[in-house]
Amino acid sequence: MQREKLVLVGNGMAGVRTLEELLKLMPEKFDITVFGDEPCGNYNRILLSPVLTGEKTIDQIMLNDERWYRENRITLHKGRKVTRIDRLRRQVLAEEGTAAEYDRLILALGSEPFVLPVPGAGLPGVISFRNIHDVDLMIEATRQFRNAVVIGGGLLGLEAAHGLMARGMQVTVVHLLDTLMERQLDKPAAELLRNSLELRGLKFLLGKETAAILGEKRVKGLRFKDGAEIAADLVVMAAGIRPNIALARSAGIYCERGIVVNDTMQTYDPRIYAVGECAEHRRQTYGLVAPLFEQAKVCANQLAQFGFASYKGSVTSTKLKVTGIDLFSAGNYLGDADSDELIFKDAAQGVYKKLVIANNRIKGAVLYGDTIDGTWYFQLMRDATDISAIRDNLLFGKAHVGSAGHGAAAGRIAQAPDDTEVCGCNGVCKGEIVRAITANNLFTLDQVRAHTKASASCGSCTGLVEELMASTLGSGYSETPRKKPLCACTDFNHEEVRVAIVANALKSIPEVRRFLDWRTPDGCHACRPAINYYLLCAWPDEYQDDVQSRFINERIHANIQKDGTYSVVPRIFGGITTAAQLRAIADAADKFKVPTVKITGGQRIDLLGVKKEDLPGIWGELGKAGFISGHAYGKALRTVKTCVGSEWCRFGTQDSTTMGIRLEEMSWGSWMPHKFKMAVSGCPRNCAEATIKDFGVVAVESGWELHIGGNGGVKVRATDLLCKVTTEAEVLEYCAAFLQLYREEARYLERTAPWIERIGLAYIKGRIVEDRRDRKALAERFMESQKHMQIDPWAGLTNNPDRRAFIPIKPVRMSPDEATVEA
């Protein structure tokens, strides 16, 4: 196939990222030529500040060295500025007569510093802070001169000032407004920032407008509108950046503030794409890394002619690292007439937090000094989560909202020693994460998870890992929480897949994949179990369960252990058993030489270390004594834990054991998005710990309290009180309705606790407590589904003569290798 010609103008992060994404998709499609006006490969521009301070060298921030271009057979014209695009001949022309023809052209021109139009702006010693050349000039100046003035009290200006100060200069920051970083901070936060920067030795002149830069051969000082003057040997202009559109405009490509692109990153000339800081999409331009990378992905997808990706814009937050001061800002952080503010301020500790709330949703946030919850607030804001239930504790952070997770131990991870453990599940230390980020050029949380496993298991250290990413990657780092697709095989999320299944009567996994244009032929280990569950939930009477799409535990109805053996937990309804039952379990354990017998946390008996081949045998033995599967391995009802209740206990108010047995009899066998645990306590002393269960019942003199959404585990969450009812029939009906709502609406692998936090208690009350008809309908659907679910899988497998799923294959014959025979 004839290769098409692709030219990239702009050898920076956005453009090269587009090429990387494209090479992943279609390495052979294009002959690629790159023009860059800087004399080197592609480096990480957001790490220029550490180069200025001397913490890093240019080599350490290179993303693509020249070898990368060679290896990917990309022609790199470095240090060549493109001067003209000839759209008729489809050519780009650069300095010194270099030219290249294109079939497709990517413009990734970045932005240029805004230079104040004042007299003297062109003097030697007046520079901007934009590329490696500027940094070299600044470092050079620090060797000879003493007084620096930075014009601009925004992020870039403060970083430049910090770097120059670190190299021994006296630095004054001049800012037009009287608030620093007014694009990200409100006044109180800006004040805290200014105080602490002043303590570190920076000087500020706020509310000063520069009128002229003084000097003849070299800059000598500045004069302000009010007539005051200040001496300076170096002036850094950091008063803002502008998308670089001159080249595009001269070629007649439509521009406003940036080069205007559509959702496929195409400009008004369909052969020409624009990505990065120079592009304007839906009236927005972006200067942060995450949006640029999202654009790169979409552009590559379009260039590869896959055509399904589109860019819808990014919601951004800024997590800033100025001089080791933690700042976070997102959304409408100033608020307006319709919003409330939640404010926490502890000036002595240097902590300030403000959340802007409207309609019980977070609209914006400013955090200073303690930013560990920034990502969480941002996620709540993005998802428009109703925060009314957690409003009281919201400002104290995620660790204080019904949880005792690891987040509370946060502190300042960036300052912690390298051997600080960040991820307790996988034993990953801070140093390892930082090394992985730098060595592999990681930019996203998912990448860090893949490389280090940190935050890849329970996720409770996600905030810490993101802190580390921000402190390692610099201030341009910003992860955009987005509509999370179900898995890498698709762009659709869980809800969209579920809706499609029901609306279009999709009844098998291949049908779902075909209908929703899955990218992979068989799906993957993440999407197949999810779709299998969604189909099972949608069509309980029709759907043919796909065993190969289930995790081994549910395929084999036992729980795989680290050594490849399995555990067997027979169901003991309500935790009430008999001597005869216990004897039968003991006999089965003896017969199959079970090495470990354990009482579980849910009041059941666990037989551990059973070989796969023995599973049908031991089930058969247990079955003879009347046992069925306890589903201790499944995303299903696990156990109903009970206390002895009024039958024996002197405090008991109701018969909790019978209630537990009724609930378990009603609910066993039902597949769910995740495991589901219940408990019934006979009085408010709550010995069955019902308030950390998915559905907990607590008996009181006058009836039953129903509690929902609790769990122990990584993040302890106490239940929310759903309501109080009086009769056993009501307990069962409310329970069935809640189970069905959870089954129908939670995402696969989402437990009730995060589900309730996501959708809000009010919604669940609305469906189950306030709407009687809805409750009855939900409960009915649950009971209908149970007709098809309450089939003991152990009995089925024991009685099936085909044991192939359990036993090894026996070879039919051995024959010598032909090669061996000939020899």
Added chain:
Amino acid sequence: MTWLEIGSIEEIPRLGSRVIKTPAGDIAVFRDARDEVYALEDRCPHKGGPLSQGIVFDRRVACPLHNWIIDLESGMATGADHGCARGYPVRVIAGSVHVNI
């Protein structure tokens, strides 16, 4: 080196796996959606998990213990993980599967 004939391809579920016990250890035999057959030692390079019990998709298997994704053709861990499960040559003659051990 010998060829071990393990019988009809139908003995292995599609997108699934069976185990052969050999003196050299357990070998997992996988069958993908296109009826290609692969054989790997039944040990994940990560923590020794039985790959035969994983979910098979495309030409890969997800280890049941910690979800490492192993390429069935090469035995190599994919993504950012590093490690390799030993592979064994496989041939299918007239619907019967042979593994070279």
